[in-house]
Amino acid sequence: MRRYQDVAFRVACLITGDGDEAQDATQTGFIKAVQALGSFRDDAPFRPWLLRIVANEAKNRVRSRARRATGPLDERIVSLAPSPDELAERSEEQRELLAAVRRLSEQDQQIIAYRYFLELSETEMAELLECPRGTVKSRLSRATSRLRTELTTRSGAIDDV
Known part of the structure; x- marks a missing residue:
C-alpha cells in the first residue's frame, strides 16, 4: 500500500x-x-x-x-490552487489553465483533476466514481469541451487541451 x-x-x-x-x-x-x-x-x-x-x-x-x-466543496477544491509565489514561477498558460479549471463546475473540476492532475485511467476513474467507464468518457469529454470553451472565451486562443 x-x-x-x-x-x-x-x-x-x-x-x-x-x-x-x-x-x-x-x-x-x-x-x-x-x-x-x-x-x-x-x-x-x-x-x-x-x-x-x-x-x-x-x-x-x-x-x-x-x-x-x-x-461548499468546490471552494475547498479551488483552495488547493498553488500559492501566489508558486503561480509566479509557472508560465502564463499554466495560470490561465488553472483559473479556467477553477471556473468549471465541481463535477468538471473533479473529472479533470482525476484524469490530468492525478493521471488516473478511465477504468480507475470509473471504479473511483462508481460509474460505468462510458459515463466517465462522456463526462471527461464534456468537461474537456467546457474547459476548452472557457479558455477560448477568456484568452481568445488555445493551443491544445
Missing part, C-alpha cells in the same frame, strides 16, 4: 481541500482497506478499490465538516 500513499493523499486532498484532513482520511482509508482485504475480489484492480475507500472516507469527512457550516 505504500506505493499508493501519494496518489491516495492527492485524491483525499482534492476532495477535502485540507492537507491535515486529507492525511487523516488517507490513514483511515488505509486502515479500512486493510480491514476489508477479505472482501477484495481477486479479479478486481487493487488501486481503484483502495482509492475508492480513501475517497469515500474523504467525502464522509467533508459531509461531517459541512454539517458544521463550512464552505
Whole structure:
C-alpha cells in the first residue's frame, strides 16, 4: 500500500481541500482497506478499490465538516490552487489553465483533476466514481469541451487541451 500513499493523499486532498484532513482520511482509508482485504475480489484492480475507500472516507469527512457550516466543496477544491509565489514561477498558460479549471463546475473540476492532475485511467476513474467507464468518457469529454470553451472565451486562443 505504500506505493499508493501519494496518489491516495492527492485524491483525499482534492476532495477535502485540507492537507491535515486529507492525511487523516488517507490513514483511515488505509486502515479500512486493510480491514476489508477479505472482501477484495481477486479479479478486481487493487488501486481503484483502495482509492475508492480513501475517497469515500474523504467525502464522509467533508459531509461531517459541512454539517458544521463550512464552505461548499468546490471552494475547498479551488483552495488547493498553488500559492501566489508558486503561480509566479509557472508560465502564463499554466495560470490561465488553472483559473479556467477553477471556473468549471465541481463535477468538471473533479473529472479533470482525476484524469490530468492525478493521471488516473478511465477504468480507475470509473471504479473511483462508481460509474460505468462510458459515463466517465462522456463526462471527461464534456468537461474537456467546457474547459476548452472557457479558455477560448477568456484568452481568445488555445493551443491544445
